[in-house]
Amino acid sequence: MTPRTIRAWSFVHKWTSLVCTAFLLMLCITGLPLVFHDEIDAAFETEAWEPARPGGPLLSYDAILEAALTNRPGEVPLYMSFDIDRPVVNVTTGPTPDAPGSRMHFASFDRTSGELVPPAPDGGGVMDFLLQLHTDMFLGLPGMLFLGAMGVLLLAAIVSGVVLYAPFMRKHDFGTLRRQRSRRIKWLDHHNLLGIVTVAWLSVVTLTGVVNTLATPILDLWKAQQLSDLTEGFEEGRVARAESSLDAAIAKARQAAPGMTLQFVAFPGGAYSTDHHYAVFLHGETPLTENLITPALIEAETGRLAGLREMPWYAKALALSQPLHFGDYGHLPLKILWALLDLATIVVLGTGLYLWLARKPQSARESGRPAALAVRSAS
Template identity: 45%
Template sequence: MHAKTIRRWSFVHTWSSLVCTLFLLMLALTGLPLIFHHEIDHLLGDAPTLRELPADTPHLDLQRLVRAAEAHRPGEVVQYLAWEDDEPDAVMAISAATAGSDPNESHTFLLDARSGEALEMPSANGGLMLFILRLHVDLFAGLPGKLLLAFMGLLFIVALISGVVLYAPFMRRQRFAQVRRDRSTRLRWLDLHNLIGIVTLVWALAVGVTGVISACADLLIAAWRQDALTAMLAPYRNAPPLGERAPASRLLEIARTAAPDSQPDFIAFPGTRFSSEHHYTVFMNGNTPLTSHLFTPVLIDAQTLGVTAVVARPWYMDALGMSQPLHFGDYGGMPMKVLWAVLDVLTIIVLGSGLYLWWVRRRVPMGSPRTAGADA
């Protein structure tokens, strides 16, 4: 590669890395405990535990669970009900002052599906883990914070690509994985920086890309509502405001009939951002490891309980559905989480060593013997 071209790529790599490194360090450090958030919740005692009941205790009717949620939070309305694979006897409820309230103003708690007993979830409404999650997701700044982090993710991807371009000519002068221990401290860290960076490249790219997609979730959901829902909701455009709505009792039965070979993930109640003023929307996902992260929304008229539409997923919603579990390694059990944590720590080392190399280089006058031999 021509020396002038190398200098250009080096400039791109240096400044794209510098601009995003502090943000990436924050994301890597906060992402580490988030990988193990379930385990940390149990360790801190923030994970609610269901009472022991006979194994054959039936689940309550869905409408009775809605009433139990409303009784637990008087004056609020239920926005969502959701199910977790690892807790089949529980239903997660999210309520707020109004159906359209901001997600950060809602309250999350657990309902025992057999008794309707409500159990608080401290980590979902405050405390250390929620603080870490908010810092990781949006810097406590809402959509502007998410978009800033998305931009930093794009710079991180540019830094990775430019690093690969520079790595090829660098490796022509030494063996793969060689660390020159007999040279200066700076050169040893340069070799380690390059080695760890190339070893973790695929993972870092995957996490960077999925992080950018996840940060744009609000925009993707808004686009989905505009593109997919607007036409389907056209017959309701001039409909009067929803008065009495039908009970939620049969929603799951109706959704399973409309989307066979699927299971319910969550229900969005009328007026929420995942539904409309006139619909329940039941989000179904598949039964295979791949399709379990892909949603099929079933729109059900909130008065007649007739199926209005089974909404086709646009590609960007599939990308969003796949990106979030991949980003946190939350789909392969504990071995995957441990692997993600190790790679996260290695990425922290790459980011920290990059800052160190830049700082040392800028303190050495250009043309000095140390600078001249730095990349030898």
């Protein structure tokens, strides 16, 4: 590599990192507790919840929906989801069918009695706050897309960092940490080592994070490309009411997709359905396919099954990006590794910032060498 190309890559590495570092530090710090949100939620649970009538008959989904709407007068249903390990149905409602996440209301109901399941105490909403900060910084879609752009910059910083690793390591063995040398050299070596060993993990978490920030446009594209034919002949702009039986819709969906498991129902007018259909989402049974959801669409007013629609590749990519970003697909050991690699990334960001702040004075750069390489030749 000529000094000229090294300078160009240094320029890319410096500026892409500088722009995104503050946001990346926020994402790494808020992401750390979010990795363990299941464990943290469980720790806050004071006592185990019991259904009102254990083993008793289960109420219909229609009855639960009615209970949920009575509980939230004036609101419309958005989503219904189903707990795996207890007879509990969760209903998300909102003031309008397209209500943003911040205005949605989530409530859980006992299927044996229709009673509300008391929400688990969550430490005063700290985890919700962290999640919102991590997702969109309370700025909605623009905030999400902005963080996605920071992710793209980080990918450029990773690539340029890998390129620059070569000239820095020409005279050193892998893993060299000159700890007895100047503070700058010590942190440079840490930056290089921690950066290069976390490349694969950080690239995957960054790339999947960027895909997650595109969830809204991806779902809009899916609806425009794959579901628009279903809405032909319907009155445009009017959202259907949830009139036909939900139990019948779920039964039809199960029949259309034998061997698949019910995951959630999206009501008409929201991000996951058309203005006129219930979208009953089912997922597969193997570890890989349980992340891939397929909707059965049922006309909300007539109960007619419009069909089962396999998700296109970009929606599947979004679905697989979630576990790969959250690190929640391999039990506690994987989460601990996620946390350790996250901490290593914080060190890379911190040392990178330090190396910029403690950079050589102007004279070293005016001599025609990038400041960072001046350190190498000084060693």
